[in-house]
Each structure stands twice: as structure tokens, then as C-alpha cells.
Amino acid sequence: MNLAMGAYGFYVWSAVAVFLIVLLIDTLAPLARRRRNLRDLRARIARQENRRRPGTSQS
């Protein structure tokens, strides 16, 4: 396998690394955001429930 890429190993492999790292972050970010949004929403609903019936619901 031509891992050295002639004299251009640094440039070629850096480009591959940038491509993979940026897209990895782009893939993980929305998954984390979805989980965070679900958690926030759950907390909001719990607060509303609490206000309606103080002291009864704990979640």
C-alpha cells in the first residue's frame, strides 16, 4: 500500500483526517442535541405538572 503518497503524505492524510473529523462532529452533534432537547422538554413538563399539583408529582 502506498501510505507515503510519494512526498505528499502529510497533505493527503491531513485532508483525509479533516474530512473524517469534521463529518464525525457533524454526525454526533445533532444526536446530542436531540437528547438534550428531549431532556429539557421532560424537565419543562415536570415543572408544569408540579405547578398544577404542588408537592404530589416528583419526576
Next chain:
Amino acid sequence: MANWVPLWLHRLGSPPVFYRFAGAVRPWALGLALVLGAVALYAGLFVAPADYQQGDAYRIIFIHVPSAWMSLFIYGAMAVAAFVGLVWRIKIAEVVAMESAPVGAAFTLITLVTGSLWGKPMWGTWWTWDARLTSELVLLFIYLGIVGLYHSFEDRRQGARAACFLVLVGAVNVPIVHFSVNWWNTLHQGSTVRLVGPSHIEASMLWPLLTMMVATKLYYIASLFARVRADLIASEGGKAWVRDLLVREGGAA
């Protein structure tokens, strides 16, 4: 007349339907993108022959060019969605437009950085204020401006409207990026692969390039759908279907 197509599109305009559709399509699009991307990278890096002038440095093309195509393609898709959202007030179209922008920005960033990594060994410089490079940099700023404008409003819907308008204004930059190599005498080379007329590339180099093009398109679908799903939970948080979702997903979050 096949009227199930508009009917299906109409149903897809409903946020809960789109949410489920996106959730079903996303893993397949991402999986296929990974397989095709791996094949294209392997073929581009190891199977395709070295270039007679640039040696192995040219292999950056298999990342740089598909990413550059995506930076423009996503803008086009985003502009169509923004137009539909603004004219017909379809909420899902606004969300699709807004959530396309970060993916477009990611591909534009990849294009600029890999272009720089290609420019250094071939042109002897990391950066030059050439028409193609400058207009691509402006494209990145427009993408970031759209993301920023969307998130700077208290009311999400209002933010989406304002940013959709910016999408349409910024669309003027897209043909400038595309034709910059023809309109100005640039350091950047002209198009290698052409829709009209013969491409200036050998078949053994062309197929990995086209495979990567398909992989990046599928990747865009997967990333966009993940983003739309996250967005809808926040923007439709008060609706019954999201409440039902919370109950059904139980402790998953």
C-alpha cells in the same frame, strides 16, 4: 395522473409524519454513505493511478471536489426549501432549510481546508485571494450568517423566516462560485468533470470521484434528517405528538 406523489408530499409536510419518515430513512442513508464513502476513499487513495504531473498529491481531489459540489448543492436545496417555506408558509420546509445550513457549512469548511492542503504543495501557497477561493470563503460566511440569524431570535419561527430570506439573498453567490473559474483568470483550475461535454479525467479516476459524490449526497440526507428531528422536538415541544413521543421513548433520553 399519479396524484399519490403530491398527496405523499403533502402528508410529509406534517411534522410528526416527517419526524417518523426521517427516523426511518436516516440509518439507511448513513449506512450506505459510509459503505460508498469507504469504497471511494480506498479506490481514490490506493487503486487509482497517480497523476502524471501532480503525483499522489492529486488524490485530495477525491475529498475536495465532492465536498465543493456539496457546498453548492446544499445551498441549492436550502434555497428551494427556504423559498417554499416563505411562499407557502410550510413549517417543515423552513426547518429543512435552517437545518441544511450547518451541513453546508461543514462541507464548505472541508472544501477550504483541503483546498489549502492541496494548494500548498501544488501552488506553493496555502491561500491566495483568487476569485474561486474568495467566493467559497464568502459562501462559508453566508452559511454561518444563516445559522447565526436563525438562532438569534427568541421566537424560532420568526428566526426561520428572517434567515430564509437571507438564504434567498445569499443565493446570488452560488453562480459566482461556480463560474468564477470561467469569468476570471484564476489560479484555481477549471472544471475537470463536466455535465455537458467530455470530462477531462480518466475512467479509473472518475468512478471513485462519482462514488464519493453519491456518498456525500446520502450523508447530507442522513445529517439533515438527524438535525430536523432534533429541531422538531424543540420547536414542536408543546404539541401532543411530541408529548406522546416522550412517553413512548421512556428512559431512552
